[in-house]
Amino acid sequence: MRKLLFAAMSVLLAGTAHAENIGITIARSDSAFLTILRQGMEDRAAKLDGVSVQVEDAQNDPSKQLDQVQNFISSGVDAIVVVAVDGDGTPALTKMASAAGIPIVYANHPPADADGLPATAAFVGSNEIDSGTLETKEVCRLLGGKGSVYVLMGPLNNHSSLTRTKDIHDVIATDDCKGMSVIEEQSANWDRLEASNIMTNWLSTGREFDAVIANNDEMAIGAIQAMKAAGTDMSKVVVGGIDATPDGLAAMAAGDLDVTVFQNAIAQGATAMDAAVALAREEKTERHIWVPFELVTPENMKDYAKANQ
Numbered sequence: 001m002r003k004l005l006f007a008a009m010s011v012l013l014a015g016t017a018h019a020e021n022i023g024i025t026i027a028r029s030d031s032a033f034l035t036i037l038r039q040g041m042e043d044r045a046a047k048l049d050g051v052s053v054q055v056e057d058a059q060n061d062p063s064k065q066l067d068q069v070q071n072f073i074s075s076g077v078d079a080i081v082v083v084a085v086d087g088d089g090t091p092a093l094t095k096m097a098s099a100a101g102i103p104i105v106y107a108n109h110p111p112a113d114a115d116g117l118p119a120t121a122a123f124v125g126s127n128e129i130d131s132g133t134l135e136t137k138e139v140c141r142l143l144g145g146k147g148s149v150y151v152l153m154g155p156l157n158n159h160s161s162l163t164r165t166k167d168i169h170d171v172i173a174t175d176d177c178k179g180m181s182v183i184e185e186q187s188a189n190w191d192r193l194e195a196s197n198i199m200t201n202w203l204s205t206g207r208e209f210d211a212v213i214a215n216n217d218e219m220a221i222g223a224i225q226a227m228k229a230a231g232t233d234m235s236k237v238v239v240g241g242i243d244a245t246p247d248g249l250a251a252m253a254a255g256d257l258d259v260t261v262f263q264n265a266i267a268q269g270a271t272a273m274d275a276a277v278a279l280a281r282e283e284k285t286e287r288h289i290w291v292p293f294e295l296v297t298p299e300n301m302k303d304y305a306k307a308n309q
Contacts, residue, residue, distance in 0.1 A: 019050035023072030027085045029057040040269020078280040084109040103279030107272035124272040130293040132167025138259040146179025147210030152219040153187045195222030217241035217248030262294040
């Protein structure tokens with residue numbers, strides 16, 4: 001009887017030895033891309049034995065995200081995944097988690113302390129130097145190296161937005177693209193409606209332009225909607241975006257979006273979850289884990305049709 005009881009206890013302990021609860025705080029739940037990223041995390045967690053997740057929406061508020069991380073720590077989660085609202089606020093999050101002995105993994109939005117993360121922390125994302133560079137080089141190619149462009153930026157406190165915008169200027173500064181010039185650039189905060197309103201204002205000036213380069217697909221779509229509403233001949237305007245979201249690919253299939261860059265949200269989410277679980281189990285992982293960007297054009301878009309769904 002004692003042997004049977006011991007065997008039963010052994011089975012029970014084996015089944016619960018790796019039961020992890022992972023706290024996830026997402027910058028904003030109304031983002032198409034971040035919704036796919038979250039899906040990648042949740043799908044991966046569902047495939048891992050004994051792993052459960054608790055997801056919170058920071059509603060694009062750094063102070064709310066700070067409170068969420070504090071609550072995760074108080075509730076005793078085994079690891080925390082953060083899609084940061086503001087990269088500059090991440091050192092405080094890292095410090096809190098480290099002091100509590102809880103691993104923390106940043107996904108998509110690089111933390112300000114990326115180069116100094118402790119052994120119990122990691123960053124999973126894609127190298128933004130590649131994103132805006134791939135996008136703008138293709139726009140340059142389509143324009144034959146010359147033309148006037150509008151630039152739609154993401155939030156001005158967002159690392160990805162700042163880097164993608166810098167990429168645009170760096171490409172335009174090259175010999176092959178120095179015939180291009182930026183008419184104006186403005187932040188639309190990743191948002192389709194904001195981008196549409198900004199594009200409408202630009203169109204009202206009557207100024208001629210050749211391209212719109214957006215930091216993401218949502219803003220590119222907003223610009224497209226404004227141009228089509230104003231009767232713009234889309235065959236004479238090059239529009240670029242980033243992320244290759246389902247809506248972005250639909251706009252490309254319709255002949256409105258000329259270039260996007262695939263950011264593998266599903267892979268980022270799954271890899272972030274793998275890293276969080278590994279650190280929770282006191283296993284080693286790389287401090288920086290890169291998921292490559294890939295150029296998407298009408299010629300190869302079919303290869304990405306189901307990639308971020």
